[in-house]
Amino acid sequence: MPLVDIQNLHVSFPxxxxxxxxxxxxxxxxxxxxxxxxxxxxxxxxxxxxxxxxRLLRHPPSRITxxxxxxxxxxxxxxxxxxxxxxxxxVASMVFQDPMSAFDPVFTIxxxxxxxxxxxxxxxxxxxxxxxxxxxxxxxxxTPLSILNSYPHQLSGGMLQRAMIAMALSCRPKILFADEPxxxxxxxxxxxxxxxxKDLQAELGMGLVMVTHDLGVVAETVDRVVVxxxxxxxxxxxxxxxxxxxxxxxxxxxxxxxxxRTPGKQRLTEIAGQxxxxxxxxxxxxxxxxxxxxxxxCATTAPxxxxxxxxxxxxxxxxx
Amino acid sequence: MLRYIxxxxxxxxxxxxxxxxxxxxxxxxxxxxxxxxxxxxVSDAVKAKLNASLGLDKxxxxxxxxxxxxxxxFDFGVPFQSPGETVTELLARAWPPSLILGGxxxxxxxxxxxxxxxxxxxxxxxxxxxLVSAVSTLGxxxxxxxxxxxxxxxxxxxxxxxxxxxxxxxxSWILPITAYAAVPMATYARYTRSAMLDVMTKPFVTVLRAKxxxxxRIIFQxxxxxxxxxxxxxxxxxxxxxxxxxIFVEAMFRVPGLGAYFVSSIELRDYPLEMSLILMITxxxxxxxxxxxxxxxxxxxxxxxxxxx
Amino acid sequence: xTAPVLELRNLSKTFQLPRKGGWFAGHIDxxxxxxxxxxxxRxxxxxxxxxxxxxxxxxxxxxMRLMEPTSGRILIxxxxxxxxxxxxxxxxxxxxQIVFQDSYSAxxxxxxxxxxxxxxxxxxxxxxAEEQTEQALAMLDRVGLHRSYGQRYPHELSGGQxxxxxxxxxxxxxxxxxxxxxxxxxxxxxxxxxxxxxLLDLQQEMGLSILFISHDLSVVRSLTDRVAVMFNGxxxxxxxTETIFSDARHPYTQGLLSAIPVLNPSDRRPRRFLTADxxxxxxxxxxxxxxxxxxxxxSPGHLVEAVAG
Numbered sequence: 001m002p003l004v005d006i007q008n009l010h011v012s013f014p015x016x017x018x019x020x021x022x023x024x025x026x027x028x029x030x031x032x033x034x035x036x037x038x039x040x041x042x043x044x045x046x047x048x049x050x051x052x053x054x055r056l057l058r059h060p061p062s063r064i065t066x067x068x069x070x071x072x073x074x075x076x077x078x079x080x081x082x083x084x085x086x087x088x089x090x091v092a093s094m095v096f097q098d099p100m101s102a103f104d105p106v107f108t109i110x111x112x113x114x115x116x117x118x119x120x121x122x123x124x125x126x127x128x129x130x131x132x133x134x135x136x137x138x139x140x141x142x143t144p145l146s147i148l149n150s151y152p153h154q155l156s157g158g159m160l161q162r163a164m165i166a167m168a169l170s171c172r173p174k175i176l177f178a179d180e181p182x183x184x185x186x187x188x189x190x191x192x193x194x195x196x197x198k199d200l201q202a203e204l205g206m207g208l209v210m211v212t213h214d215l216g217v218v219a220e221t222v223d224r225v226v227v228x229x230x231x232x233x234x235x236x237x238x239x240x241x242x243x244x245x246x247x248x249x250x251x252x253x254x255x256x257x258x259x260x261r262t263p264g265k266q267r268l269t270e271i272a273g274q275x276x277x278x279x280x281x282x283x284x285x286x287x288x289x290x291x292x293x294x295x296x297x298c299a300t301t302a303p304x305x306x307x308x309x310x311x312x313x314x315x316x317x318x319x320x
Numbered sequence: 321m322l323r324y325i326x327x328x329x330x331x332x333x334x335x336x337x338x339x340x341x342x343x344x345x346x347x348x349x350x351x352x353x354x355x356x357x358x359x360x361x362v363s364d365a366v367k368a369k370l371n372a373s374l375g376l377d378k379x380x381x382x383x384x385x386x387x388x389x390x391x392x393x394f395d396f397g398v399p400f401q402s403p404g405e406t407v408t409e410l411l412a413r414a415w416p417p418s419l420i421l422g423g424x425x426x427x428x429x430x431x432x433x434x435x436x437x438x439x440x441x442x443x444x445x446x447x448x449x450x451l452v453s454a455v456s457t458l459g460x461x462x463x464x465x466x467x468x469x470x471x472x473x474x475x476x477x478x479x480x481x482x483x484x485x486x487x488x489x490x491x492s493w494i495l496p497i498t499a500y501a502a503v504p505m506a507t508y509a510r511y512t513r514s515a516m517l518d519v520m521t522k523p524f525v526t527v528l529r530a531k532x533x534x535x536x537r538i539i540f541q542x543x544x545x546x547x548x549x550x551x552x553x554x555x556x557x558x559x560x561x562x563x564x565x566x567i568f569v570e571a572m573f574r575v576p577g578l579g580a581y582f583v584s585s586i587e588l589r590d591y592p593l594e595m596s597l598i599l600m601i602t603x604x605x606x607x608x609x610x611x612x613x614x615x616x617x618x619x620x621x622x623x624x625x626x627x628x629x
Numbered sequence: 630x631t632a633p634v635l636e637l638r639n640l641s642k643t644f645q646l647p648r649k650g651g652w653f654a655g656h657i658d659x660x661x662x663x664x665x666x667x668x669x670x671r672x673x674x675x676x677x678x679x680x681x682x683x684x685x686x687x688x689x690x691x692x693m694r695l696m697e698p699t700s701g702r703i704l705i706x707x708x709x710x711x712x713x714x715x716x717x718x719x720x721x722x723x724x725x726q727i728v729f730q731d732s733y734s735a736x737x738x739x740x741x742x743x744x745x746x747x748x749x750x751x752x753x754x755x756x757x758a759e760e761q762t763e764q765a766l767a768m769l770d771r772v773g774l775h776r777s778y779g780q781r782y783p784h785e786l787s788g789g790q791x792x793x794x795x796x797x798x799x800x801x802x803x804x805x806x807x808x809x810x811x812x813x814x815x816x817x818x819x820x821x822x823x824x825x826x827x828l829l830d831l832q833q834e835m836g837l838s839i840l841f842i843s844h845d846l847s848v849v850r851s852l853t854d855r856v857a858v859m860f861n862g863x864x865x866x867x868x869x870t871e872t873i874f875s876d877a878r879h880p881y882t883q884g885l886l887s888a889i890p891v892l893n894p895s896d897r898r899p900r901r902f903l904t905a906d907x908x909x910x911x912x913x914x915x916x917x918x919x920x921x922x923x924x925x926x927x928s929p930g931h932l933v934e935a936v937a938g
Contacts, residue, residue: 041817041818041819041820042788042817054530056526056529056530081534081535082534085532085533085534085535086532087532088529088530088531088532089530089531089532089533090532093530093531094527094530096523096526096527096530098523101522101523101524102523102524102527103524103527104524104528104542104545104546105524105546105620105621105622106545106546106549106619106620106621107542107545108621115531115533115537116531116532116533119531119532119533119534119537120532151621151622153621153622164527167531168530168531171532186680186681186844187680187844187845187846187885187888187889188680188884188885188888188902189680190888190890191887191888191890191900191902192902194890195899195900195902213817213818214818214890215818215892216847216889216890216891216892217890219890219891219892219893219894219896219897220890220891220894220897239894240894240895243892243893243894244893253819254818254819255892257818257819257821257822258818258822258847258892259821259822259825259845259847259848259850259851259852260846260847260848260849260850260851260889261847261892263850263871263874264851264871265674265829265851265852265853265854265870266829266851267825267826267829267830268822268825268826268851269822270819270822270823270826271819271822271823272823274787274789274790274820275787275817275819
């Protein structure tokens with residue numbers, strides 16, 4: 001039984017410009033201990049997929065349908081509130097993008113870690129506090145006691161992100177969803193946090209879902225990559241294969257548009273046009289209006305996901 | 321913190337004297353005097369004598385200093401309209417009904433409003449939410465004397481359950497207190513609802529859910545505590561505002577409270593009473609704001625610790 | 630050799646921050662920018678690289694005279710503009726424009742794009758109204774937005790499109806210098822490449838000189854001719870862009886370079902992270918350098934902060 005089992009997930013929510021179709025038929029399975037990167041630009045549906053997996057989207061107004069949506073065997077679509085609360089934080093945790101707004105401003109960091117531990121175990125206050133100290137130590141915080149007694153506004157972004165990771169790991173989850181965990185941080189802090197997440201994943205043997213717009217983050221941290229665009233999966237495969245030999249035109253274009261890959265001041269290979277409007281996505285393949293090798297079929301019918309190699313799938317009419 | 325409180329107390333003293341000066345000057349810049357009324361014509365000679373006996377013939381600055389000197393010794397003078405007692409005695413007699421009326425109005429209305437606002441926020445966009453919105457809008461827009469009249473119509477005239485006025489029996493307090501509670505209830509319902517909804521959209525609430533906390537714990541420990549911050553700042557000032565009496569409710573229900581004296585002291589140029597009432601309210605508001613700022617600081621670590629360290 | 634189009638000489642900015650502990654505790658001096666000297670030769674792009682708090686944005690604002698330097702001088706085309714009054718500065722304002730990271734808050738939501746882009750022409754009284762609009766539409770077209778966008782409003786645009794509008798507005802006066810403060814940081818990967826290409830094209834066509842402020846060394850590598858690295862308010866290394874990538878000498882520059890994520894999974898490597906203290910202690914010791922840390926030339930055009938050793 002896979003740890004994460006998502007089949008044909010659709011998520012939409014009404015907004016003033018119309019019904020936003022954030023995710024349109026996403027499938028993803030993750031085995032225990034696996035690390036997977038979901039890459040995409042804003043509006044690709046990558047974050048919404050994670051939020052939907054943990055059922056963190058308010059429902060209504062958001063509409064979630066799926067053939068299957070389960071975490072560690074728990075059907076997240078039909079789970080009661082109480083069952084959802086048992087899965088969250090215990091089976092699957094999440095680390096968010098902006099550490100500055102992720103903590104309740106009126107409680108100390110220690111309080112917020114301790115309450116997480118005590119929500120899932122019957123540890124005493126002092127036992128939970130000891131665990132919190134150990135956790136902060138584990139995320140390489142040198143002065144765990146003073147951080148424990150600090151309020152969020154007293155700490156830097158990098159320190160808060162470490163504390164958020166400690167909090168997410170406090171109940172030894174089987175899988176960690178990290179939603180752009182380093183986007184709000186400085187370059188050198190980003191590298192430290194990525195190294196930390198990677199090390200902890202190996203130490204604890206947990207699964208990891210790294211959601212990011214940054215292909216560099218993916219290249220640094222995960223084994224398998226899912227490339228999303230316009231609410232759909234474009235391509236999926238082992239990280240080395242995707243970087244060495246991208247098959248989908250979008251993956252290729254994305255890799256080519258990364259600045260600084262080769263020496264010298266130079267124009268980049270840009271992807272012309274703009275991301276699709278999620279309230280009014282184009283018919284067919286969402287990438288076809290920007291695709292340089294689009295076929296007539298691409299504008300009418302969305303291509304199915306097909307096997308294109310060992311452990312590799314893609315959805316493209318051009319790949320036959 | 322101590323330094324802050326001392327600073328605030330000094331500024332309260334300053335406010336107190338500035339207000340007293342302004343009020344005193346305004347009071348005396350209005351033409352006429354206490355004995356110029358039409359219903360009791362008195363000769364100029366008598367008027368001059370009366371004025372002299374009350375010290376009103378002295379230069380303004382002397383009158384002011386004399387009055388303020390009295391105030392510093394807790395001597396607020398004698399009300400012209402009721403010379404048989406001191407201002408202090410008049411307040412001791414007329415304030416308790418106003419205090420009971422306003423105090424219970426707020427103490428009943430505010431918690432009710434907070435509960436309504438909480439429930440509305442938790443059941444957003446349901447019939448209950450709309451009902452709360454409708455009730456609180458009505459509570460804020462219908463003038464309080466109309467509410468009083470409706471209460472009298474229903475409970476005194478039609479049902480004949482409760483007296484239409486008076487203050488002798490505690491059960492005659494029910495209708496005026498109800499009328500009084502409408503505004504704090506409506507205000508608090510609206511404040512609480514919007515404060516709760518505001519907090520509930522904060523990213524940290526999503527994090528709390530992602531940690532697996534129960535919805536009850538999220539609401540009662542985290543959302544409420546954060547939403548309480550803005551509520552605290554309005555509570556005490558509102559309490560003071562109502563505890564000084566409402567002319568309308570007191571008039572409608574014939575409550576022998578302070579409300580009527582606000583009007584009569586101005587109308588009758590009852591300088592000592594007018595000054596005393598205004599200074600008393602000024603003082604109470606200043607202290608109320610000070611206390612609510614301190615409570616706010618205690619609840620809010622960002623202020624308690626003086627920003628980022 | 631002609632004067633560089635922009636020159637900063639020993640620019641410093643000190644902020645006074647209140648010391649913790651109340652009103653009378655006094656201030657501490659925060660040296661946001663210390664003794665920064667830079668030259669921007671005509672028709673080149675200079676990258677100013679650093680992390681938050683390094684002083685790079687403060688330097689950009691001072692260059693634009695949007696913030697007053699504590700000491701030092703700013704020269705445009707050899708003319709000292711450091712002490713000019715706003716009126717004297719106006720002709721120079723045409724020569725230098727700025728683009729920010731968050732273009733949404735920099736665009737008036739109530740104005741059409743045509744008006745936004747034409748506004749600098751209006752302010753400087755260049756041309757009649759129709760000519761201004763025509764120029765604005767041509768400029769929009771040049772930055773890749775069809776003329777029909779002239780009638781639209783900022784909220785109708787995506788982040789990349791808004792950044793194009795901000796660039797169009799900055800360039801409509803045909804300035805010599807563009808200060809670009811993290812203009813691509815908030816953009817998606819594919820859009821980022823579009824904006825980088827646009828800046829490269831415009832630089833060529835218009836003979837523009839750009840001070841490109843960024844934390845992103847990858848972008849800087851594709852876009853700039855030279856790089857100056859800022860750390861703790863001072864420039865610690867400056868060289869031709871490729872020299873920085875191939876031969877960085879300062880520990881902070883080396884740390885920044887090693888923090889760039891690899892773009893091939895097989896290049897993953899363990900990294901060592903230096904603390905700020907370790908960086909300060911690791912300032913290169915070079916023969917011929919002065920007794921206190923200062924920029925020292927290690928090869929033509931390559932300067933590194935160093936001390937004698």
